[in-house]
Amino acid sequence: MIAPFGIRLRSLMNKRGALCVGIDPHASLLSAWGLDDDARGLERFAMTCVEALAGQVAVLKPQSAFFERHGSAGVAVLERVVREAREAGALVITDAKRGDIGSTMTAYAQAYLDQSSPLATDALTVNPYLGYESLRPALDLAAAQRCGIFVLGLTSNPEAGQVQHAVGPQGGSVAAAIVAGVSADNAGCPDLGDVGLVVGATIGSAVTDLGIDLAASHAPLLAPGIGAQGAGAGELAKVFGAAVRNVLPSSSREVLGAGPSVTALQDAADRTLDACRAVLGEP
Numbered sequence: 001m002i003a004p005f006g007i008r009l010r011s012l013m014n015k016r017g018a019l020c021v022g023i024d025p026h027a028s029l030l031s032a033w034g035l036d037d038d039a040r041g042l043e044r045f046a047m048t049c050v051e052a053l054a055g056q057v058a059v060l061k062p063q064s065a066f067f068e069r070h071g072s073a074g075v076a077v078l079e080r081v082v083r084e085a086r087e088a089g090a091l092v093i094t095d096a097k098r099g100d101i102g103s104t105m106t107a108y109a110q111a112y113l114d115q116s117s118p119l120a121t122d123a124l125t126v127n128p129y130l131g132y133e134s135l136r137p138a139l140d141l142a143a144a145q146r147c148g149i150f151v152l153g154l155t156s157n158p159e160a161g162q163v164q165h166a167v168g169p170q171g172g173s174v175a176a177a178i179v180a181g182v183s184a185d186n187a188g189c190p191d192l193g194d195v196g197l198v199v200g201a202t203i204g205s206a207v208t209d210l211g212i213d214l215a216a217s218h219a220p221l222l223a224p225g226i227g228a229q230g231a232g233a234g235e236l237a238k239v240f241g242a243a244v245r246n247v248l249p250s251s252s253r254e255v256l257g258a259g260p261s262v263t264a265l266q267d268a269a270d271r272t273l274d275a276c277r278a279v280l281g282e283p
């Protein structure tokens, strides 16, 4: 039987280095690559990313919205991207940030995590702000299918603190309550668990300010915000402190902007990985 997601992720981070490249086919990037903003351009763009990077980086993270905006033809491209990236040896996190009442969450979980679904992936980003327990159907199906879940914790957008830093009735922040839920689900894992957290590389001192112990959660820590949103590898040590070993830095636009040349994309990913390694150390 396939190993649980956290074990597969650690093993690939050790082998290929801790880097996730996001496949975010913005209209402006399609244009910069000389492609039309339609499903054919999308397919060319996304499959070039797969060709360049799926055999090289540990994780690829296609962002569903950029595929959905091309309708059913775009979703068909997403299916192909996820399938072929996995076949080429990368782990795939589908970034769809799903979140709904539990009964609907079951259907989202089946769409992405049931390994017989056309959209079957290794891990899914989810939004816990309907309450952590609303995610339970996805957490359960992920565990049964040896998949991962990445729960939004402290996101990289500037307005995130309005909700995530807010103090709840028990006196702790909303984000700390989400991290507590993740920690409970990963309890007993010796290293990385299957339930990750999304913590932006742009958030400065929020983790320490809110008294959050990320290392104790055993969560893989997906850290977007490297590059286009202004964070560099240098921010990682400051944001994550003792948890840096569990960080999976993520960059989309900065790497994608190097295309459409396959070798230029590979070099850009290598440069980002080298910069992160200088901070995170060798795995």
Ligand SMILES: O=C(O)c1cc(=O)[nH]c(=O)n1[C@@H]1O[C@H](COP(=O)(O)O)[C@@H](O)[C@H]1O
Pocket: 022, 024, 063, 095, 125, 154, 155, 156, 157, 198, 199, 200, 224, 225, 226, 227, 228, 229, 250, 251, 252, 253, 254
């Ligand atoms: O879940 C994410 O990946 C995510 C969380 C977050 O807090 N901030 C964030 O930017 N992202 C995603 O990361 C990608 C942005 O990457 P850049 O182009 O490198 O800025 C987009 O797909 C975002 O949806």
